[in-house]
Amino acid sequence: MTGLGELIAPRRLGRDFRWLMSAAWTSNIGDGIALAASPLLIASMTSSPILVASGAMLQYLPWLLFGLHAGAIADRVERRMLAMLAHGIRTVVVLGLVVFLLTGTANIAIVLAVSFLYGTAEVFADTTSSTLLPMMVKPADLGVGNARLQAGFLVANQLAGPPLGAFLFAVGTFWPFLTQVLAVSLALVLISRIARQPVPGRAPGSPGRVAEPVEASHVAHEIAEGVQWAWANKPVRTLIIIILVFNVFWAAPWGILVLYATEHLHMGAVGFGALTTASALGGLVATLSFGALERHVSFATLMKVCLSLEVVMHLSFALTTNGVVALVIMFGFGAYAFVWGTISTTVRQRLVPHSLQGRVGSVNMVGVFGGMVIGQALGGVIAQAWGLTAPWWFAFAGAAITLAVMWRQIPNIAAAKSVLETESSEDQG
Template sequence: MSTLVEIVAPRRLGTGFRWLLASSWISNLGDGIAIAAGPLLVASLTHDPFLVALAALLQWLPPLVFGLYAGALADRLDRRLIVVTVDLLRAAVLALLTFAIATDVVSIALVLVAMFLLGTAEVFADNTSSTLLPMLVHRDDLGIANARLTSGFITVNQLAGPPIGAALFAAGHAVPFVAQAVMVALGAMLAARIVLPPHGQAHEERTRLRQDVAEAFRWVLRHPAVRTLVLTIFVFNITFGAAWSILVLYATQRLGMGEVGFGLLTTVSAVGGLIATLCYGWITRRVSLANLMRVGLVFETFTHLALALTTRPVVAMVIFFFFGAHAFIWGTTSTTVRQRAVPSELQGRVGSVNLVGVFGGLVIGSGIGGGLAQHWGVTAPFWFAFAGSAVFVVLIWGQLSHIAHADGREQPAAA
């Protein structure tokens, strides 16, 4: 057992990292269960494409509204305390949702409110959690540490969680949300064991939140690599959000897959991501970061086209497998570049600028996707995603060279 722990979380990464890893994996298992159970709950209450897309939008809207303030608070306050408190609040909301489902008083309006509250809590939890790793691990080990966190995310959130969530939902609509509440609460208790170095501003040093946020924007605008990453993820999440916001309808109506089949799509994507974790070091030793980003963006563009054309579940699963590999490589690389480039005192705020880019794109995209699907069918958002992505790739192509110089040298490959 000790050998396995050493392989997964090498001793040099520290005890704090091991607690962080355990907390992340447990919480992500709960969230993975909800990946399938949440949309299935919405679909059981309504078949209106607009309301289905609205459910996704209400989970993606809070980072856009609260993200910048969450980042500013993470740079001011006890980061561990923020994570623990917010995760416990998430567990409470899930407990109330479970009660409503079990007593048969649940409605689409109540589910939408719950999703907004859960999304709001995740803004503060996820943004603050992303600042912990650079405080616990040496910058030269950030690549491998991020790879371990992401591999756990893929395994439990994307691979194990969705089919479990779909199966639990089939057993009883309230059951997956009970499981998620327990997992989130346990993750909070594990996070409470982390010991962080001193951080946060002294009271007399504090400025206004608006000044803190403005400083982060100025820093991002002056840093070519991080600026390019934020812009790219914003635009590509518009196209991604348009297509993925109605994915449950695409899977059930276009592909003819049932509840468990919908969860299987996410699982197949996770398998691709997990295999990519094993190849990540090999890939980054042979392909420059700029070319890695270029290949990934081209691949994502044609993923939308292929999904718009196919009606066969087997073909769709193959596409999702390779898309999962791409998503892992992109996510791990962009996170490591940002963490290495950003000073510790700005990690929360710059992370929040990136978060606003991520979810701002998803919010805009989900609104577009719901409208397109309602008027022209479930494949219309995928055609929009293909066309929009293709145009942006052409426009951003030359700027991607900045990513290779995030801090004056190539990042070390993850082991």
């Protein structure tokens, strides 16, 4: 067991990282259950592609409304406590949905409202949690740390959660959401075990240094500072633009995936859950090989390969009518998506000072989820007008054009100098 524990979470990453990883994995189990159960619940109430897409869109819309504020707040308060508060609010929101389902009073309006409220709390939870890792581990270990967190996302959110969510939904509509409440509550307890962290902007450098008081500034000014820094740093700016645009095209078909799986591929509710499971299995294969990939293949090459495979994936889904083929495609998607997510997060974290991790991270997440909101809104309308495969054709064309435009910029992003390495050297000096 000691060897397995060392493999999963190397001792050099520290005890706090193990608490963070455990909390992330546990929370992802609950979110993975809802990943299948939520669209199934909405689809059981309406067959409208626009309303089905709205369920996911409303969960991501808060990133556009509150994402930048979440980043600024994460940079000025004790991040562990903010993460705990956000998880607590998520627990209460889902528990409310369980009550509505048990009393038979749930309707499409309530479900969509819950999606929005849950998404709002998730903005603060995810923004804050993403800033904790760079404070816990050395810059050289960020790749390993992010890979372990991504592995938990794949196993819990994508592999174990969705089929369990689909099964629990078949047993009773409230069971998956009650299970989600328990998982998120446990994640809150695990985060509470992390050692108290200093406010980053007040004590640059070592996470163990005692925070020093600074003059208070307006949140709007701090948001502007983060946005300006991200825009002025060309590698970070280009990476955010790539993520934003690609997510617009990726999310267009993803918002109506439940209808695509059940009505176009005729896979049923369990088959829909199996699609995300196939994605997770692909990600697990990539997890096992990521260390070797990082040692032998440059980040620039890996980023180009991943984005190219994204284009191919959209085309493949547009053409297939076979559920088995769709599962194979989704397996490949999970493999390259894991590699892309780990690399893009690691590159960004290395380029951003500790004091700006929350704000620049939130700018990135606004790009991520802003693209998803736009894409899901477009996907619902496109599917309503031209059919369930039309969003895949839209995604294929858009992603191909974007990749051609951005191709030469990718090496510059991967080769940019790490700011965290410089900060660590100064602290040691």
